[in-house]
Amino acid sequence: xxxxxxxxxxxxxxxxxxxxxxxxxxxxxxxxxxxxxxxxxxxxxxxxxxxxxxxxxxxxxxxxxxxxxxxxxxxxxxxxxxxxxxxxxxxxxxxxxxxxxxxxxxxxxxxxxxxxxxxxxxxxxxxxxxxxxxxxxxxxxxxxxxxxxxxxxxxxxxxxxxxxxxxxxxxxxxxxxxxxxxxxxxxxxxxxxxxxxxxxxxxxxxxxxxxxxxxxxxxxxxxxxxxxxxxxxxxxxxxxxxxxxxxxxxxxxxxxxxxxxxxxxxxxxxxxxxxxxxxxxxxxxxxxxxxxxxxxxxxxxxxxxxxxxxxxxxxxxxxxxxxxxxxxxxxxxxxxxxxxxxxxxxxxxxxxxxxxxxxxxxxxxxxxxxxxxxxxxxxxxxxxxxxxxxxxxxxxxxxxxxxxxxxxxxxxxxxxxxxxxxxxxxxxxxxxxxxxxxxxxxxxxxxxxxxxxxxxxxxxxxxxxxxxxxxxxxxxxxxxxxxxxxxxxxxxxxxxxxxxxxxxxxxxxxxxxxxxxxxxxxxxxxxxxxxxxxxxxxxxxxxxxxxxxxxxxxxxxxxxxxxxxxxxxxxxxxxxxxxxxxxxxxxxxxxxxxxxxxxxxxxxxxxxxxxxxxxxxxxxxxxxxxxxxxxxxxxxxxxxxxxxxxxxxxxxxxxxxxxxxxxxxxxxxxxxxxxxxxxxxxxxxxxxxxxxxxxxxxxxxxxxxxxxxxxxxxxxxxxxxxxxxxxxxxxxxxxx
Ligand code: ADP
Ligand code: MG
Numbered sequence: 001x002x003x004x005x006x007x008x009x010x011x012x013x014x015x016x017x018x019x020x021x022x023x024x025x026x027x028x029x030x031x032x033x034x035x036x037x038x039x040x041x042x043x044x045x046x047x048x049x050x051x052x053x054x055x056x057x058x059x060x061x062x063x064x065x066x067x068x069x070x071x072x073x074x075x076x077x078x079x080x081x082x083x084x085x086x087x088x089x090x091x092x093x094x095x096x097x098x099x100x101x102x103x104x105x106x107x108x109x110x111x112x113x114x115x116x117x118x119x120x121x122x123x124x125x126x127x128x129x130x131x132x133x134x135x136x137x138x139x140x141x142x143x144x145x146x147x148x149x150x151x152x153x154x155x156x157x158x159x160x161x162x163x164x165x166x167x168x169x170x171x172x173x174x175x176x177x178x179x180x181x182x183x184x185x186x187x188x189x190x191x192x193x194x195x196x197x198x199x200x201x202x203x204x205x206x207x208x209x210x211x212x213x214x215x216x217x218x219x220x221x222x223x224x225x226x227x228x229x230x231x232x233x234x235x236x237x238x239x240x241x242x243x244x245x246x247x248x249x250x251x252x253x254x255x256x257x258x259x260x261x262x263x264x265x266x267x268x269x270x271x272x273x274x275x276x277x278x279x280x281x282x283x284x285x286x287x288x289x290x291x292x293x294x295x296x297x298x299x300x301x302x303x304x305x306x307x308x309x310x311x312x313x314x315x316x317x318x319x320x321x322x323x324x325x326x327x328x329x330x331x332x333x334x335x336x337x338x339x340x341x342x343x344x345x346x347x348x349x350x351x352x353x354x355x356x357x358x359x360x361x362x363x364x365x366x367x368x369x370x371x372x373x374x375x376x377x378x379x380x381x382x383x384x385x386x387x388x389x390x391x392x393x394x395x396x397x398x399x400x401x402x403x404x405x406x407x408x409x410x411x412x413x414x415x416x417x418x419x420x421x422x423x424x425x426x427x428x429x430x431x432x433x434x435x436x437x438x439x440x441x442x443x444x445x446x447x448x449x450x451x452x453x454x455x456x457x458x459x460x461x462x463x464x465x466x467x468x469x470x471x472x473x474x475x476x477x478x479x480x481x482x483x484x485x486x487x488x489x490x491x492x493x494x495x496x497x498x499x500x501x502x503x504x505x506x507x508x509x510x511x512x513x514x515x516x517x518x519x520x521x522x523x524x525x526x527x528x529x530x531x532x533x534x535x536x537x538x539x540x541x542x543x544x545x546x547x548x549x550x551x552x553x554x555x556x557x558x559x560x561x562x563x564x565x566x567x568x569x570x571x572x573x574x575x576x577x578x579x580x581x582x583x584x585x586x587x588x589x590x591x592x593x594x595x596x597x598x599x600x601x602x603x604x605x606x607x608x609x610x611x612x613x614x615x616x617x618x619x620x621x622x623x624x625x626x627x628x629x630x631x632x633x634x635x636x637x638x639x640x641x642x643x644x645x646x647x648x649x650x651x652x653x654x655x656x657x658x659x660x661x662x663x664x665x666x667x668x669x670x671x672x673x674x675x676x677x678x679x680x681x682x683x684x685x686x687x688x689x690x691x692x693x694x695x696x697x698x699x700x701x702x703x704x705x706x707x708x709x710x711x712x713x714x715x716x717x718x719x720x721x722x723x724x725x726x727x728x729x730x731x732x733x734x735x736x
Contacts, residue, residue: 005045006321007054008077010084011063011141012038017152018384019339024061028053037325038384039211039392042068044325062144078209085205091134092198098130099191103704106188114185120172127165127187134194135161151342153380157197159346160375161190164703167368184365186372186703193376193707200711204385207718210725211389214396215324218317221273221292226257229301246304252297256289259306259313267298274312275402275651319406319648320399324392328408330671331387338383345378345686352690366691369700373689377706378682382713386674389721394667397727402650403632403660410646413630414664419610420559421590421602421624422654424570424577426617427634428556428584429546430652431463435471436527437543439518447474449540453532455479456492456501464530465490467544468501486620487571487595489530500533503573505592507533516541526579528572546580553584555654558730560585562661569593569601569614569624598624615649615657632657662729670724674717681713 012018018036021043025034030049037043043065045054051067058065068077102123105111112119131139135157142158145151168185226242227234227249234249239257242248247263250256256269268280271293280296283289289302291311308314327335349371356367391408398405405411422428438446454472457465459482479492489502500507504515511533519529522543532539559566567588568581577591593601598614602624605612614621614628625631625645633645634652649656689701 005051005054006068007043007045007051007058007065008068008080009036009041009043009058009063009065010080012036012041017063019335020061020148020150021058021063024057025054028057035322035325035327037388037392039208039388040324042321042325044322061148062141081205081209085202088198088202088205092195092202095130095134095191095195095198098126099188099195102127102188103192114171115175117172117175120185123185123187124165124169124172127191130191130194131161131165134191134198138197151346153342155342156345156375156378156380157193159349160372160703161193163368163372163375164190164193167365167372186369189703189707192704196704196708196711200715203715204381204718207715207722208389210722211392211396211718212324213725214393214399215317215320218273218292218313218320218399221255221313223255223257227251240308242304242307244304244307247301248304249299249301250289250295251299252295254295256291256293256295256302258291258304258308259311260289260302260304262287262289262300262302265298265300267300268296270294270296274316316399316404316650319404320395323395323405323407323410325388326391326407326409327387328391328412328671330412330668330675331391331408334383334387334675338380341378341380341383341682345374345380348378348686348690349374356691366694366700369703370689370691370694373701373703373706374686376703377685377689377701377710379678379685379710379713382678382681382717383675385714385717385721386678387671389718390667390670390674390724393721393724394663394670397667397724398647398660398663401659401663401729402653402656403663404648404650405660405664406646406648410630411664411667413611414613414647414661415668417611417613417630417661418564419567419605419612420564420657421567421569421605421612421614421628422556422586423614423616423621423624424568424572424580425463425546426652427615428552428568428580428586428654429548431546431617433463433467433528433544433546435467435542436545437518437522438471438540439516439542440540441538444539446540449532449542450474451477452494452499452539453501453530453542455494456482456490456499456532458482459492460484460490462490463546464528464544468530468542471542498535499539501530503529504531507531507538510535511538513538519543520575523573523575524579526576526583528576548580548584549653551653551655555658556585558655558658559661561730562658562665564661565610567605569598571595595620596623599627602627613657613661615654632660659729663727666724666727670721674720677720678713678717681709685709685713 009021018038021036022034025031025045028049030047031045032047034043034045055065114120138154138157141154145155164186168187171185224239225236226239228237229247229249242258248257262283262285264285266284268282269289270280272278273292274290290313292313352374353367353371356370357363391411394411395405425431438449440446440449450472451474453468455477456479457468458476458479477494479494482492484490485506488506489500491498491500519541522529527543527545530542530544556566566586567590568577568586569590570577571593572591574591577589581589590601598621602612602614611629613630613632614624615632616625617634625633630647631645632647632649634649647660689706691700693699
């Protein structure tokens, strides 16, 4: 089935790292796609490649990877994150303990002049220790990049702090080097920069961890133990060992361990974790249950059908995870910028150095300090984190509300929609029509009309067929040469005579009749009218009413408040569709649309310049879902395998569409804020660091402040993305 493998990667910090890992993995034979999540520090590799090859390829470009298979591995990763957090804090403290007192002593005038070599060499040695302890990782990573002729965030940190230290050492060991200039060593600056950067990284890690909470919550839904009934006895087993076909016992308060069908007992089950539907659902033998849902009052036995990675819960987890790791168009654009960012910064630093040297006619401390500050202040990580963090939070949030967004592109598209096309049957309405009226013509009885209609519908899966079969109380007649005409009706022979059941267009393929008054009345009430006809005459009509879902009207009101134009699309006739549309507050109706024309209808709307969403139940609507800019497919709880949709709605409700759109908009706004912040920060910070304000105001940016600013810029981005976690779609009730 699924061939996606999930790996944890350590050592990635910026978009440059992401690009090089992805590129390396593309080159591995058997890899179809590789999608790195910087926020999560994981990669999902799709294809047949062996784990070892994947891990080796990642190691070759300088990072450590390992397979993430189960929840235990997941827990390991969390523990590792804790260790990394503590070690970053330690490094920050060590650097601070050396750097800050040195700075204070210097400012208070307690440090001797640079000609006191003994003292200054001791300080140089002490700060070298800090560089190695607190910056060793960065130097190593920078070196590994350099070997591959690449440059990343580590390169900037290593160059910046390394240059500060070397320059200071030169001042100490070669007295009189920059005669006449203010003599100032930057040992303490290098230490304080590392203190701040490590502190910033630690904060970032801490905040980043929260972004994956949606997934973690889903994983925790899966119980680890279950009770299997073997030879009449209850045996406790690991959920991982359950086979399909096992009979499992679920007691009150237990979580359902795998997907299956109830064989004995009754209960109510809270499925809100999967569907977002808050009301518990009654379950009896024959009903299906899903892994992760919560059994409430009753006790029951069920047969395991889908286990392991095949349960709906596992599929949801992998869908959300894949989506979180994917990048929207806006993110790919940023990645391209970020890739050239570091080389560009190095070039700016060199130019800064040359410019100041040229102005002074010799190498001066200003040239050194400014070029070093440029290296320190530039922050590619803020750029690299801006998109993926918000995507992770946004897609996780949408999942909490019952919308599984397939990828970052779908999220970006959903944020820019202006037109929503809603399928009528099963989307706006419940899709459970009931027969309300039967009219018989000639000498046929009403019961016979229903009996004939039900007999014709035996072989059909259509909701209308179910309604007619439910309304029938007579014995079904034998039928021959059954045929279903998609979007029209069904036909078959009964006792050698051919009958049709369907809409007016369908019976008029052989007849030539007008809609009778009874039909017009039913249609104006929003009922779907089915015509039963032989090849010669109309035998009867059946009116079936399909109730609008309880929240359709309020959801549509919300969509309109979001600025959407909402349309109803249906194969049903105009009058019926108009009646339903009026009930739920839609004013544009596209009726009598054959299943094959639904996609063309969407395309036509797109050619008017609209960004169109299609919401359907995913069966006959598949081509339209694909054609739409964003396709929303209704799925009832456990069936997540909706291939054609960009967004799968786990609950049959248009409200989820409104939720998903609101969340997408909030996520896109968040991404734009992050990017704006990161770009502004870098475009203002770099020139200031280069000393642009010096000729005008006589001030230079202190490299330590640059270090602090750089550390805080990525913390700011991550924190801003985390604000999204608090986002709540407007409740439809609140809009009344
Ligand atoms: P929708 O677009 O509302 O989901 P369909 O495209 O499935 O509807 O069907 C359009 C119309 O075709 C129905 O309103 C009905 O009149 C007719 N029809 C389709 N299938 C059947 C069937 N099995 N029995 C009777 N009528 C049918
Ligand atoms: Mg439909």
